[in-house]
Amino acid sequence: MPNFSSQSTSGDQSHILMIRMDNAKIISHILKAINFKENSVFCCTKDGLKVTVEDMKSVQLNAFIEPVVFQSYVIKEEEIKFQLNLTVLLECLNVFGSNNLQSGTSPALKLYYNGHGTPVSILLEESGVITDCKIRTVHFDPVLDYDFGSANVIGRIIMSSECLKEVFCELDSTSDTVQFSLSPDSANFRITTFGHSGTYHVDIPKESDVIETLHCTSAVSFKYKLTLMKPSIKPLGIAQKVSLRIDDTGLVCFQFMIKVEDNHNCYIDFYCPADVDFEEDE
């Protein structure tokens, strides 16, 4: 088992963040799914690591990795935030090849950060070969904080992500928007597109074995820009389950549950606001 214990020398003292894990593929597997834009904001607290990628100040993907996933997670401040190029980080993490999670050997990772203005250092070791990377951090821009209070949630579905992914992949790309409809009367989750050649609906009934729960307090029908929905497809592909919540303003939140090693779960959240021009589109 490769590890860095022997290398943990005096340098450790200055690190305000130190993460060590035996399988770096786990983190690259998760981060790859949210890499729809280059810039990412890392926010580390004692509860874990949160990586945020957002676009056009509207769609946002957040990956949460709990400390238990790491072999060691040492944080010396209340909250550490930095911004870096996620694509570069992923390239570094995959320097030994990027085969999938299950197969092949996996490199061990040590990541540390010394505070504002310093680069993030990554040490990767695989069968005795060590790579040392330093990735420049930039001053982070504040990210959107979607206040998704559970009180305002009017629709909630938990379902198999594989099924939803199939539906999403087959959505008519000539349509600008996709509409999610739920109503307490009809027991369906309806996904509608409005393409050039006509209107397509996909109905997933409540009783279907792909739906775990389906609740809605009042009729929900919101349209979303199809292009903004696109970043949700990658996390759907690696998740086991997805929870979909819609609040009364139409803000949709997908939460993807991703199983990683040792029965630990990581989560990815995806937020997308409803299309504001929705009435004019009619």
Next chain:
Amino acid sequence: MKCLLDGTSVKVLARAIHSLAKIGDELHIAPTENGLTLKTVNASKSAYSAFNFHIPFFLDYSHISENTVQADPDDDTVIKCKLPMKSILSVFRSIGSLEKSVETCKIMLPLLEALLIIEFKCKHGIVKHFNLRYFECESVEAEFSKEGYPSKFSCSSRFYSETLLSFHSSTQEVTWSLAMDQVHLSNHIDDEIDPSKCVRTEVTLAKDEFIEFNVALCTQVTFCLKELRAILAFAEALKLDLDCRMEGAGQPVLFSLQKEDLYSADFLLATLSPALDSTVSVSSRTAKHEVSASNHPSPVPTLRNKTDSKSISHGNLLGSRNGSRVNLPTPSVRQTSVNDTPENTSRLNSLSLIEPHPFPDMEVDLEPEIQPPPAKRARARYIFQNCLKSTQEFRERQTEVFAPDSEEDE
């Protein structure tokens, strides 16, 4: 119209649509009492294809639209329509996923809504519902009969595909030379190409290779491979035999297939007519009389020059199927003399199609398009002589091209 299909039929339907989409840009849907017909014509009207799905193909079929007060099946209750291939393809895009998930499919043309409704009932109770907009129109018809073709042969679609594998993928047209005991295929060399710079491929198929072989008239026809490949894509996936009927150069060839009483399909492809230059459609009428003197050409192309080693005949390792064997000819090629190919301009005939709706006068207009049959197997040399004689009057009428050259369809 309303019909219900099961999973396997949906797959067949999807394959038929994929095959039609390779030929034309618009899909014509014509429900009849005997089943559903899907048709298309390519842009230059040189290929027509129609799939007929008979009633046993469906779980349930009714050609009369719903919501009609009287059940009287007069014409008004049957909607005939066309829609862009793109929209229908978006529904049947992935045959693989249709096969995996779709359990039943319902297709409806309700009278009250101007929509083609396709409903897939999939696994896990998921229902996919497609409302497609269409244009109401009379369906396109090609006038043809399966009778009266002097030559007919059939073999498995696999066999055709293997044969076509010998040809380079860029080959657009192939000349089929029919003889009493064999079919000889060679790629058609366009006059625009320098004959010394192109690859020539020739394959001879002996009579024994065919399931049925009945050639009454030795002839030579040239037509596009593109459509044939689209037909074969369907036929091969469903392991069907393909019948081919031929008459002569300039006359359409008919490919047809049939699966028990479930479905059948006919593909009518226009063939090149050997002619003087681009004025064929007019000149061929005259050419006919002049060339008809050479009524009895030998069944084997006469312009062969076995000593010409410049051109290549490339045979292919065709896998033997059921002991069948493809006779690869000895490297024999046509003479590349200047007198031959460059002057032998050919042009793809247009099929005569009845399309009454768009222009009422269409049928009249179409008349000149129906070309008189050029002399069977007119030898290029002979035409070349014609060309030298009197062509000025034809040249003046060069604008009368009723269909663009097939090459532009790509």
